[in-house]
Amino acid sequence: MNATRSFDRDGERALDELAAGDSAVILSLDCEPAIARRLMELGLLPGTAIRLIRRAPLGDPIEITVRGVHLSLRRSEACQIHVTQG
Numbered sequence: 001m002n003a004t005r006s007f008d009r010d011g012e013r014a015l016d017e018l019a020a021g022d023s024a025v026i027l028s029l030d031c032e033p034a035i036a037r038r039l040m041e042l043g044l045l046p047g048t049a050i051r052l053i054r055r056a057p058l059g060d061p062i063e064i065t066v067r068g069v070h071l072s073l074r075r076s077e078a079c080q081i082h083v084t085q086g
Contacts, residue, residue, distance in 0.1 A: 011085050016062065016078035018052040024083035025049050031080035043067045044081060 012027055026048050029036040043066050044050070053063040053070065060075040073081075 012082055014079045015050070015052070015064070015073075015081040015083050016075050018083070020052055020054050023049065023051045024085060027082045027084050029081055031077070035077065035080070039077065039081070042071060043069065044071075050083065 015024070015026075018024060026044060026046050028046055029039055029044065031039070048066060050064050050066045053065055055062045061072040062075060062078055063070055063072050064078075065071070
């Protein structure tokens, strides 16, 4: 597994770098339009508060909660979602 890095000076990092139990606010989605649309349809919109619940044993997928709903995301999707400490 990769070591998690701390928030950079702007307070931004990728969703896949959060630790279990960490909360954050989505800043942006940096992915292809089709993937961004699907994620936004699931409620992952800029300004939305999220919480990382847990990771699968090998780190993929991750479980998050957003707007009271539990979602599982691939790590490849989570690394394209930029968040700030929330």
